[in-house]
Each structure stands twice: as structure tokens, then as C-alpha cells.
Amino acid sequence: MSESDSHLDLDHEAARIVNGRLGGGPVSDAVDLPRIEAAVREILIAVGEDPDREGLQRTPARVARAYAELFAGLRVDASKVLATDFAEEHDEMVVVRDIEVASFCEHHLLPFVGVAHIGYIPGEHGRITGLSKLARLVEAYARRPQVQERLTSQIADQLLNTLGARGVIVVVECEHMCMSMRGIRKPGAKTLTSAVRGTLRDNAKTRAEAINLIRMT
Ligand SMILES: Nc1nc2c(ncn2[C@@H]2O[C@H](COP(=O)(O)OP(=O)(O)OP(=O)(O)O)[C@@H](O)[C@H]2O)c(=O)[nH]1
């Protein structure tokens, strides 16, 4: 696979969506900005605001553009993110940690933010991926309505299936705004989720090594 095949840039992706359509895709695939604008205007009225006051006049359009960007992952084929891979005689662990996560809980459409740590052991044929692609994979799955558990396992499964990794560990730690700003109101509470696949699941010693690398300061 060539570098350019997999050069998925979510900002460009969002820009294309804002411009009305995805490159090559049908127009109906694009985010319906006017529809979001109309809905945001309705929300403003419903909460008792005046959407026509000066400060709010452009808000529905801004929110529509923001949503196109924040949910751009819905239009990314996550399997293509890992398309740049290299043959390399490396059958040891690769860990990238502290990858920023900004996602949206699908229950309240409020952000959850934190970090993801990803470790994998290349498969039999020794395919490794570009390091940035691991962060791109996080972005592709985070920029959509999510639950943290699914985000975690989707990342792990994609590494296992597309890259053919022998073992995968994904740990995500996030604070959910729906728990901090409203409802139970417990700011600072962190949710940790993990997904462990392949040899890392079966072999306690290798798993411990991965966890040590993730925790190492
Ligand atoms: N498992 C899981 N739960 C989540 C996630 N994000 C938000 N939630 C939870 O989703 C649940 C939704 O619960 P509901 O009782 O339907 O909604 P609610 O009345 O707004 O709940 P409260 O937040 O307790 O006020 C809440 O307990 C949230 O904390 C997530 O990523 N994973």
C-alpha cells in the first residue's frame, strides 16, 4: 500500500464535509448543515433563549460546522487508516501511549476526554504500521457518538483484523462531562476501559510487560 492511499486527515475530511460532500461520495453522505442549524435554533428557543439576539444569530451555523468536524469519524473508513504498513522483522511490542482522546458520549452528546494507550505485537508476517496511524485510528473512532467501551474495543479489533497483529492491548482513560457537569456531578472521576486481544490476552507475562510499558513514567 502506498503512503498516499492512507493519508486520511480528519481536518480535511471535516472541511470536505462542510463544503457539502465527501470527495467522490454521494451528496447524501455529507453532513446536512442546514438541518443541524434548524435543530440548534429550535433548541435555543426551547431552552428559553432568543436565537435572533445578536450574540446567537450565527450560533446555529457555527454549531453545524463544529458538529461536521466533531463527528467526522462517521465518514472515515477506519480499516483504511492502517493501510500504510511496513514489512519489518519486529516481533516485539510496540506501545504508543498518552494519545489524546476527545469523544462524545452517545447518551448525552457531551464530550468525554482523556487518553488512549495502544500496544501491539506484530503478526507472523511482521507487518508494522506508521506510528501516527495509531493516533489516526483513535480519531476515526472517537469522532462519533460513542461509549468508551466500544471505542476501546473498536480500536483493538481493527489492529487485530487489518494489521494482523498477534496481540493487542488498548487502555482508555477518560473523564465524562455527563458525569462532571450534570447528573451525578463528580468532576475528576476517571473511567478506565481496556480491550486485550490475541497473545496479550492469553499470555499473562507478555500482558504484564505491556501494562508496565504503558504505566512507565
Ligand atoms: N457504560 C458507559 N456508560 C456511559 C458512557 N457515557 C455515559 N454513560 C452513562 O450512560 C448512562 C445513561 O443513563 P440514563 O439513566 O439512561 O440517563 P440519565 O438519567 O441522564 O443518567 P445520569 O447520568 O445518571 O443522570 C449514565 O449512567 C452515564 O454515566 C460510556 O461511555 N460507557
Ligand SMILES: [Zn+2]
Ligand atoms: Zn453521557
